[in-house]
Amino acid sequence: MNLAEFPLSTIGERAPAGVDRLVFEDEGIDPSTGERSARRVTVLGQAPFGLPTSVDDEVLMGCLRATKDAGFDSRRVDFEPASFLRAMRWSTDGPAYARLRRALDRYSTVSVVSEGAYWHKGKRKPVRDVVGILDRWQSSGRDRETGLPEKAFFVWGDFMWESFQAGNLRNLDYDFLLGLEHAISRRAYRFLGKRFYHNKSIRMGLKHFAVNKIGMSDKNHNGQIKATLKKAHTELERKGFCRAEYVGRGQQAEVVYHAIGAEQQQPRDPLVGELRRRGVSGAAKLVTADNRERVRQAIANYDHRRDCGEKVGPGWLHQCIVADSAYKFRDDYVSPEAVAKRRQASAASDARKAKRTERLEASEDSAMQRERKRFGAFIQSLDEEAYEQFREQAIAASSAYGKSLRTAKPETMPHYATYLEAALLGHWRRTVCQRD
Structure with missing residues (x-):
C-alpha cells in the first residue's frame, strides 16, 4: 500500500542527468487526530547505481509477486533468475538479466526518507523513518541452459517487512498490470486501484497528480501533462479499468477518474x-x-x-x-430527533401565526372595503351645496392636512386630491359614523 501511494522511481527509463534524488509531497489525514498533515517522500540514489527507473518498477512488482507466491513467510525470498524473468514476461537473455540485476542493485542501495508519508498499520500511525527497500540480494551458480545465475535471493528491508507482516497489503491483478503497455498506465493503475477501494471517483489537482503520484517533472505545463497522460487514459479506459475527465483551468485544473462499471456494483453499506x-x-x-x-x-x-x-x-x-459500553455524549449534545421535534414544533407555531395574521388581514381588508363603499355612497348622496359645506368642515377639522388644503391650489399641489380624500374620510368617521 505504501509503494502505491508515492513513486519510488523516475517515470522514464533513465534518470535525468545530474539528478540524484526525487521528492514527492501531499497532505494526508492523521488517523490519531483526524487532522490534515503534510507528507513527504525523498528517494536518494547512490553512485554508481543511481535512482530507480520505470523499468525497475516492474522488477519491484516482480519481487512482491515472488514474496506472495512464497506465502510472505520470510524476509528472504529465494528465486531462480530465469523463472523470475519469465514471470515478468521478459526474455531470459543476457540484456534482460542485466536489467534485473541493475534494478536489484538500485533497490538494495537506494534510501527512502519518509516524513509522515508511510503508514505503519501495525503501529496504527504514520511514521518518520529512513528506510531501505531491500537489505541485500545475491546470485550464485550458472544455469547451463540460459547462462544466467542458477540461484538468487533478496531480503526485504525491515520496515517493508514489518509493513507486510502488519497486513498493509492489497490484492493486485498482476496479469492486468503486465498487460499494460505504458509505464504511466502501470503507475496510475497501482495508485488508482488503491484509492478506488474507498471511492469510485477520485478527484485531484492535475499537476499534483502528475508530479507527486506519477512522477512527472514539475516543469511541465498543463498541456504537456495532458498530452503525456493521454496514452495512459486511453489504455486504461480501453481495458475497462477507469475513465478520466478534466475540470477547471490553469492552477485550478483537476483530473477526475471514474472506476468503470462502478455503477453496476452492489451499493456499499x-x-x-x-x-x-x-x-x-x-x-x-x-x-x-x-x-x-x-x-x-x-x-x-x-x-x-x-x-x-x-x-x-x-x-x-x-x-x-x-468498547464494552458506548461512550457518553457531551452534556450540550442534542440528538437529531430532538432537533427535528423542535424544528417541527417551531414550524407548526409559525404556521399557526401565519394563519392568524392571514385571517386578521383578510378581516381588516374586508372591513376597509365595506367602509370605503359606505363612504363613497355618502359622498355621492350629497348635492353640490351640501358637498361644499361638508368639504369646508372637513378641511377646517383636519389637523394633518387642513393647513395645506387651505393654502394650496389643486393645480399646483401634487397630492391635493389624496390629502382632500383623507380629510373627507376622517370628518365622515367623526361625524356620520359616530352618529350611526
Missing part, C-alpha cells in the same frame, strides 16, 4: 462509507447486523465532539464502537 469517510480502518468489519444503531450513535458522538473543537480522531471513533 452507507454506515461503512460514513466510517471510512472519517478515516476509520476496518470499517466493514465494525458494522454488523446487531450494532448498527450503536455505530450511528458513535458517529453522532464523534461528529458533535469534533464540531465542539475536541481533537478526537478515527481511533476514538473505533473504540467508541467496540
Whole structure:
C-alpha cells in the first residue's frame, strides 16, 4: 500500500542527468487526530547505481509477486533468475538479466526518507523513518541452459517487512498490470486501484497528480501533462479499468477518474462509507447486523465532539464502537430527533401565526372595503351645496392636512386630491359614523 501511494522511481527509463534524488509531497489525514498533515517522500540514489527507473518498477512488482507466491513467510525470498524473468514476461537473455540485476542493485542501495508519508498499520500511525527497500540480494551458480545465475535471493528491508507482516497489503491483478503497455498506465493503475477501494471517483489537482503520484517533472505545463497522460487514459479506459475527465483551468485544473462499471456494483453499506469517510480502518468489519444503531450513535458522538473543537480522531471513533459500553455524549449534545421535534414544533407555531395574521388581514381588508363603499355612497348622496359645506368642515377639522388644503391650489399641489380624500374620510368617521 505504501509503494502505491508515492513513486519510488523516475517515470522514464533513465534518470535525468545530474539528478540524484526525487521528492514527492501531499497532505494526508492523521488517523490519531483526524487532522490534515503534510507528507513527504525523498528517494536518494547512490553512485554508481543511481535512482530507480520505470523499468525497475516492474522488477519491484516482480519481487512482491515472488514474496506472495512464497506465502510472505520470510524476509528472504529465494528465486531462480530465469523463472523470475519469465514471470515478468521478459526474455531470459543476457540484456534482460542485466536489467534485473541493475534494478536489484538500485533497490538494495537506494534510501527512502519518509516524513509522515508511510503508514505503519501495525503501529496504527504514520511514521518518520529512513528506510531501505531491500537489505541485500545475491546470485550464485550458472544455469547451463540460459547462462544466467542458477540461484538468487533478496531480503526485504525491515520496515517493508514489518509493513507486510502488519497486513498493509492489497490484492493486485498482476496479469492486468503486465498487460499494460505504458509505464504511466502501470503507475496510475497501482495508485488508482488503491484509492478506488474507498471511492469510485477520485478527484485531484492535475499537476499534483502528475508530479507527486506519477512522477512527472514539475516543469511541465498543463498541456504537456495532458498530452503525456493521454496514452495512459486511453489504455486504461480501453481495458475497462477507469475513465478520466478534466475540470477547471490553469492552477485550478483537476483530473477526475471514474472506476468503470462502478455503477453496476452492489451499493456499499452507507454506515461503512460514513466510517471510512472519517478515516476509520476496518470499517466493514465494525458494522454488523446487531450494532448498527450503536455505530450511528458513535458517529453522532464523534461528529458533535469534533464540531465542539475536541481533537478526537478515527481511533476514538473505533473504540467508541467496540468498547464494552458506548461512550457518553457531551452534556450540550442534542440528538437529531430532538432537533427535528423542535424544528417541527417551531414550524407548526409559525404556521399557526401565519394563519392568524392571514385571517386578521383578510378581516381588516374586508372591513376597509365595506367602509370605503359606505363612504363613497355618502359622498355621492350629497348635492353640490351640501358637498361644499361638508368639504369646508372637513378641511377646517383636519389637523394633518387642513393647513395645506387651505393654502394650496389643486393645480399646483401634487397630492391635493389624496390629502382632500383623507380629510373627507376622517370628518365622515367623526361625524356620520359616530352618529350611526
